Amino acid sequence: MAEVTQLIHEYLRHDKKFPHVLCPGCGHGILLGSLIRSVHALGIPKDDVALVAGIGCSGRVAVYVDFNTVHAVHGRALTVATGIKMAKPDMHVIVVQGDGDALSIGGNHFIHAARRNIGLTVLVLNNFIYGMTGGQCSSATPLGCWSTTTPYGQMEKSFDFVEMTRAAGANFVSRGTVFHVKTLDKLVRQALVHPGFSLVEVLTPCHTQFGRKNKFKSPVDMYQWLKKAAMPLEAYEKLDPDKRAGRIPIGVFVDNHEPALETRYAAMRAKLAKG
Amino acid sequence: MSAKRKTAAREIFALGAEAVVEGALLAGCSFYGGYPITPSSEIMEGMAERLPRTEDGVFIQMEDEIASLGACIGASLAGRKVMTATSGPGFSLMQELIGYACMIEAPLVLVNVMRGGPSTGLPTSPAQGDVQQARWGTHGDHSIIVLSATDVQDCLHMTVKAFNFAEKYRTPVILLLDEVTAHTREKITVPLAQDLEILYRLQPSMPPEWYKPFEETVRGVPPMPPLGSGYRFHVTGLTHDDHGYPTQKPDEVVAAISRQFRKIDQFFFDIQITDEFLTGDAEVGVVAYGSVARSAHLAVEQARERGIKAGLIDLKTLFPFPRAAVEGLLRRCRTVIVPEMNMGQISREVKRVNPGTSTVWTINRVDGHIITPKQILESIRKG
Amino acid sequence: MTNPKKGQTRITIYPDWCKACGLCVAFCPAKVLEIDVAAGCARAVREQECVNCGFCELHCPDFAIVVTPRGKTRNGGTQPPQENGN
Amino acid sequence: MKPDIQIDRFEICLSGLGGQGVITLGKVMGKALALGHGFNVAQTQSYGPEARGGASRTDLVISTRPISYPKTDKIDLLVALSQEACNKYYPLMKPQAVLLVNTTLVKQIPTNQYLGLPFTEMSIDRLGLPQAMNTIVLGAVTFLLPFARRSLIRKSLEESLPAKIVDVNVKALNMGYREASKAFGQPPAIWAAMTVADNGNGDTEKAAPKKPTAKKAPKAP
Structure with a gap:
C-alpha cells in the first residue's frame, strides 16, 4: 500500500497549517483522502476541480486541498456550485456538505439541484449532528438520539438522504461510510464521472458531539458500530425484513443516465444558433 | 438584420426593465440567475429570451432568491459578468449572500425594483423603501455601491455603469429602481457596445504560485482570475488573510476589512454620480x-x-x-x-x-x- | 507461521500531525501500533509485524501515517528516515 | 425621423375596464408616436387590483422636449371606455381638454362637452369581434390627434400584432378613423396650434382645420 499518504500530501496546500482543525477520529479527513485518491485515479487536473463546501465541519475540509476551493455560506453551497457548473460546464464541480447544511437549511436547494439533475458531485458528510456549533440536532439525527437541543431525545424522524434524492430525480445516488474506505473510493470515483446530479452520502462519525452524548465511549467505538451496521445493498436486500433493523445498506441505489442540465442547455443553445 | 444592427445605434420603445436587459447585454453580462417577482419579472423574462442566444450566455431560473444570488456568485467566481433582479421580499432573502459577495469581493449586479413594503406590501405599486436596506441590509460592516436610475434611457446607462463599477472595484453593485421606472415605456437609444466604456475585472499578471487573491494593491482591488485558469485559490465568507485563508489575527482582520472599505472610499470622485x-x-x-x-x-x-x-x-x-x-x-x-x-x-x-x-x-x-x-x-x- | 508479507515495510508517523485518535491502533490486524500516551501520538512498536494491509494509511484522518517499502525512504532514497523512538 | 412640429407635454389618458385592451392600445400608440413620428413619449400604466375588473389605465405623455414627469399631470385627452373610468379620471382633465367616450358603456357623461362613439357596439356589430374595440378607438384617436399620422400608426399596429389578426385590426383602425371624421368633422380646435404642417409626402388626408369647430358632441351614429 505504498504511496497512499504521499499522494494525499501532494494535493494538500503546503501553505496551510496542519494538522487540520477537525477533532481526533473525525471521518471528514478520511473522506478528503478518498476524494483526493479518486480525483487522482481519474487523472483530473487540479485546475479542473472546483470544490465547494458549506458551513460546519464539512465546510472546513475544502481549504486544505489544492483545488479551486469555495467556502460558501450555510446551506447555499449547491447554489454557488450551480452557478460555477453552468458557467463552466467542463469543470468538475464537487460539493461537500454536512447533513445540516444539505438537508436542513439547504434542503430546498438540495432537492432542486437533484431535480434539475445538474452535473454536480455532491458528498454529504452525514454525522447526524451539528458538530461545529456544539452538538445540536439536525434533520439527520436519528429518532431517540440525544443532542444539546434534544436533551430528552429526538422526537422527529430523520431524513433518508438516499430516498429523498432518488425521489427528487437525481441520476446517481449512493451511500458509503468512512470505515469502508475502498467502497467509498469506488463510489466517489463513480460519482465524479457520472453525468447529472450524483450523490454520495458518507456516514462519518462525530465522536465529540454525537458519540459522547449517545453512549459511544471513543471514536473507535463509533467506527466499530459503522463496521457492524453497514452492509452491501445487495446483501441487505436479501435480508429478512425483520432482521434489517439497525443495519445500513451501502452501495449504489440509483444509476440513471438522463442528460444533465448543462447538456440539455448546450443542446438548446445549439438549436437556437442554427436558427 | 443582425449585420445592420451592428453598424448603428438603434432606437426602441422599451420598458425600463427592457432597458436594463439591453444595458446588461451591452456591458457583457453572460449569466443571469433569478427568481420571478413583481415588479422585476420583465427583466428576468428579457434575459431568459436573450441570453441563450448570445455567445456563452447562461440563464437559469433558481428555486428562490437566495439560490439566485448564490448561482450568480458562483458564476462570477467562474469569470462571468453576472446579474440578478428582484424586488423587496426577494431582496430581503438575498441579504446574507450580499454580505458574502462583499466579503469574497465577487463582482455582481443586483437590480432591485422597489415596491411597497414592508413584507408583501404593495406588489404592483412603486416605493423607495429599500434605500437604507441596500446600504445596511446585510450584517457586519462593509462598503457597497448603490445606484439609482431616473428614466428608461437612464436604466440602460446605469446598468452599464453598475457592471463597470462591479468589475472595477470587485464588489456587488445594487441598482435600485422603482416600479414606475421599470414599467415606463419610452423611446431610448441603444448604443453600440464599441461606443461605450466597458470595464473588466483585473487579471493577475504574476505566475500562479505568487498570486494572492486578497492581496493589498495600489487601488485596493486585487486581481481576480476565473476558476479553472490555473490560479487555484480559496474563497471563504470567514474573515481571511491575503491568501484567502481564515484568520482571526487582529492585524490581518483589520487589514482585510479596511482594504475593502478603502477600495471604494478613495474613489468617491469616480463613483458618486x-x-x-x-x-x-x-x-x-x-x-x-x-x-x-x-x-x-x-x-x-x-x-x-x-x-x-x-x-x-x-x-x-x-x-x-x-x-x-x-x-x-x-x-x-x-x-x-x-x-x-x-x-x-x-x-x-x-x-x-x-x-x-x-x-x-x-x-x-x-x-x-x-x-x-x-x-x-x-x-x-x-x- | 511466518507471513511472507511481514516485515517488508517501514512506518513513519508524523507526531505533529497525529492526534492520537486510536483508529490505526484499534483496527491494525497485526497490532503493530500503539498509542504513546506521553507523546500524545501513535507509534509503530512492532514494525516487523506489519503485513502492509494499508488500513492505517487509508483511515488516518490526519494523513499522519506513511507506510513505505523497507529499504526506501519516503522520498525514494536509501537512507531510512528519522524514526519515532523505534 | 424628426417631428415637424413642436409639442410641449401633451397628455393622454386611456382608461377603461381590465380586458378592454387599454394597455395594448397605449403600447401601439406610444410606439408609433415615439419611433414612427419621432416624439418623446412616456407610457406608463396602472397595474394591481384596479386592473382586474376595475379601471385600467395607461398614460401617454408626448413631447418634443425631454419628458420629466412620466405620468399625466393635467390631461389633454381623456379616453374613457367605461363608466367607472370616466367617473374616476374626469376630474384630472385640464379645463379645455377633450373627452372621448365609448357611448355603449358610458351612459352618464359628466359634461356635455364631449366626443362620443359607440366603440363596443361598432366592434361587435360591424366586425363581429369585440376584441378589436381598442383598435377602433386607436383609429378615432388617430383622427383626433393633429400630430398623428394614420400611416405611421398603421405601421406600428402591423408590427405589434400577430400576422393572422393584422387584417381585421387594420380594418378596425380605418373604421375608427372614418367614423370619427364623419362624426366629429375636424380635430378639436383646442389643439389647432399643434396641427401638423403638411410636408407634401403623403398623409394629406388630415389638413389643418381652418377654423375652430364646435366642440359640442354630435349624436352618436
Missing part, C-alpha cells in the same frame, strides 16, 4: 432620485416659471452618499426639500451632511403612488 439641474443660483433645492426626480424636475421648471429660484440634484449614486454635491446645495439654499416614496431614508443622509446652513424638509409618500410635481411645487413655494 449626480445630475444637477439649475442648482447654480438656486435658493430652494430639491434632492431626489428615481422616478420622483422626474416629478421634481417638472416641479422645478414650474417653480422657475413662477419666478422661484429652484434647483434639483438628481442622485444617480445613493451610496456612497454623494456628500460633496449635496453639501454644496445645502450651503447655497435656504431650504432643501427631499421628496421620496418612503418615510424618510435619503433625507436622513441629507440631514446628516447638512452643515447647518439650510432647513431640510421632507415629502414622504407611502400610498403606492408617485409623488406628483404638484406636491413638490407646493413645498417649493413655501420654501
Whole structure:
C-alpha cells in the first residue's frame, strides 16, 4: 500500500497549517483522502476541480486541498456550485456538505439541484449532528438520539438522504461510510464521472458531539458500530425484513443516465444558433 | 438584420426593465440567475429570451432568491459578468449572500425594483423603501455601491455603469429602481457596445504560485482570475488573510476589512454620480432620485416659471452618499426639500451632511403612488 | 507461521500531525501500533509485524501515517528516515 | 425621423375596464408616436387590483422636449371606455381638454362637452369581434390627434400584432378613423396650434382645420 499518504500530501496546500482543525477520529479527513485518491485515479487536473463546501465541519475540509476551493455560506453551497457548473460546464464541480447544511437549511436547494439533475458531485458528510456549533440536532439525527437541543431525545424522524434524492430525480445516488474506505473510493470515483446530479452520502462519525452524548465511549467505538451496521445493498436486500433493523445498506441505489442540465442547455443553445 | 444592427445605434420603445436587459447585454453580462417577482419579472423574462442566444450566455431560473444570488456568485467566481433582479421580499432573502459577495469581493449586479413594503406590501405599486436596506441590509460592516436610475434611457446607462463599477472595484453593485421606472415605456437609444466604456475585472499578471487573491494593491482591488485558469485559490465568507485563508489575527482582520472599505472610499470622485439641474443660483433645492426626480424636475421648471429660484440634484449614486454635491446645495439654499416614496431614508443622509446652513424638509409618500410635481411645487413655494 | 508479507515495510508517523485518535491502533490486524500516551501520538512498536494491509494509511484522518517499502525512504532514497523512538 | 412640429407635454389618458385592451392600445400608440413620428413619449400604466375588473389605465405623455414627469399631470385627452373610468379620471382633465367616450358603456357623461362613439357596439356589430374595440378607438384617436399620422400608426399596429389578426385590426383602425371624421368633422380646435404642417409626402388626408369647430358632441351614429 505504498504511496497512499504521499499522494494525499501532494494535493494538500503546503501553505496551510496542519494538522487540520477537525477533532481526533473525525471521518471528514478520511473522506478528503478518498476524494483526493479518486480525483487522482481519474487523472483530473487540479485546475479542473472546483470544490465547494458549506458551513460546519464539512465546510472546513475544502481549504486544505489544492483545488479551486469555495467556502460558501450555510446551506447555499449547491447554489454557488450551480452557478460555477453552468458557467463552466467542463469543470468538475464537487460539493461537500454536512447533513445540516444539505438537508436542513439547504434542503430546498438540495432537492432542486437533484431535480434539475445538474452535473454536480455532491458528498454529504452525514454525522447526524451539528458538530461545529456544539452538538445540536439536525434533520439527520436519528429518532431517540440525544443532542444539546434534544436533551430528552429526538422526537422527529430523520431524513433518508438516499430516498429523498432518488425521489427528487437525481441520476446517481449512493451511500458509503468512512470505515469502508475502498467502497467509498469506488463510489466517489463513480460519482465524479457520472453525468447529472450524483450523490454520495458518507456516514462519518462525530465522536465529540454525537458519540459522547449517545453512549459511544471513543471514536473507535463509533467506527466499530459503522463496521457492524453497514452492509452491501445487495446483501441487505436479501435480508429478512425483520432482521434489517439497525443495519445500513451501502452501495449504489440509483444509476440513471438522463442528460444533465448543462447538456440539455448546450443542446438548446445549439438549436437556437442554427436558427 | 443582425449585420445592420451592428453598424448603428438603434432606437426602441422599451420598458425600463427592457432597458436594463439591453444595458446588461451591452456591458457583457453572460449569466443571469433569478427568481420571478413583481415588479422585476420583465427583466428576468428579457434575459431568459436573450441570453441563450448570445455567445456563452447562461440563464437559469433558481428555486428562490437566495439560490439566485448564490448561482450568480458562483458564476462570477467562474469569470462571468453576472446579474440578478428582484424586488423587496426577494431582496430581503438575498441579504446574507450580499454580505458574502462583499466579503469574497465577487463582482455582481443586483437590480432591485422597489415596491411597497414592508413584507408583501404593495406588489404592483412603486416605493423607495429599500434605500437604507441596500446600504445596511446585510450584517457586519462593509462598503457597497448603490445606484439609482431616473428614466428608461437612464436604466440602460446605469446598468452599464453598475457592471463597470462591479468589475472595477470587485464588489456587488445594487441598482435600485422603482416600479414606475421599470414599467415606463419610452423611446431610448441603444448604443453600440464599441461606443461605450466597458470595464473588466483585473487579471493577475504574476505566475500562479505568487498570486494572492486578497492581496493589498495600489487601488485596493486585487486581481481576480476565473476558476479553472490555473490560479487555484480559496474563497471563504470567514474573515481571511491575503491568501484567502481564515484568520482571526487582529492585524490581518483589520487589514482585510479596511482594504475593502478603502477600495471604494478613495474613489468617491469616480463613483458618486449626480445630475444637477439649475442648482447654480438656486435658493430652494430639491434632492431626489428615481422616478420622483422626474416629478421634481417638472416641479422645478414650474417653480422657475413662477419666478422661484429652484434647483434639483438628481442622485444617480445613493451610496456612497454623494456628500460633496449635496453639501454644496445645502450651503447655497435656504431650504432643501427631499421628496421620496418612503418615510424618510435619503433625507436622513441629507440631514446628516447638512452643515447647518439650510432647513431640510421632507415629502414622504407611502400610498403606492408617485409623488406628483404638484406636491413638490407646493413645498417649493413655501420654501 | 511466518507471513511472507511481514516485515517488508517501514512506518513513519508524523507526531505533529497525529492526534492520537486510536483508529490505526484499534483496527491494525497485526497490532503493530500503539498509542504513546506521553507523546500524545501513535507509534509503530512492532514494525516487523506489519503485513502492509494499508488500513492505517487509508483511515488516518490526519494523513499522519506513511507506510513505505523497507529499504526506501519516503522520498525514494536509501537512507531510512528519522524514526519515532523505534 | 424628426417631428415637424413642436409639442410641449401633451397628455393622454386611456382608461377603461381590465380586458378592454387599454394597455395594448397605449403600447401601439406610444410606439408609433415615439419611433414612427419621432416624439418623446412616456407610457406608463396602472397595474394591481384596479386592473382586474376595475379601471385600467395607461398614460401617454408626448413631447418634443425631454419628458420629466412620466405620468399625466393635467390631461389633454381623456379616453374613457367605461363608466367607472370616466367617473374616476374626469376630474384630472385640464379645463379645455377633450373627452372621448365609448357611448355603449358610458351612459352618464359628466359634461356635455364631449366626443362620443359607440366603440363596443361598432366592434361587435360591424366586425363581429369585440376584441378589436381598442383598435377602433386607436383609429378615432388617430383622427383626433393633429400630430398623428394614420400611416405611421398603421405601421406600428402591423408590427405589434400577430400576422393572422393584422387584417381585421387594420380594418378596425380605418373604421375608427372614418367614423370619427364623419362624426366629429375636424380635430378639436383646442389643439389647432399643434396641427401638423403638411410636408407634401403623403398623409394629406388630415389638413389643418381652418377654423375652430364646435366642440359640442354630435349624436352618436
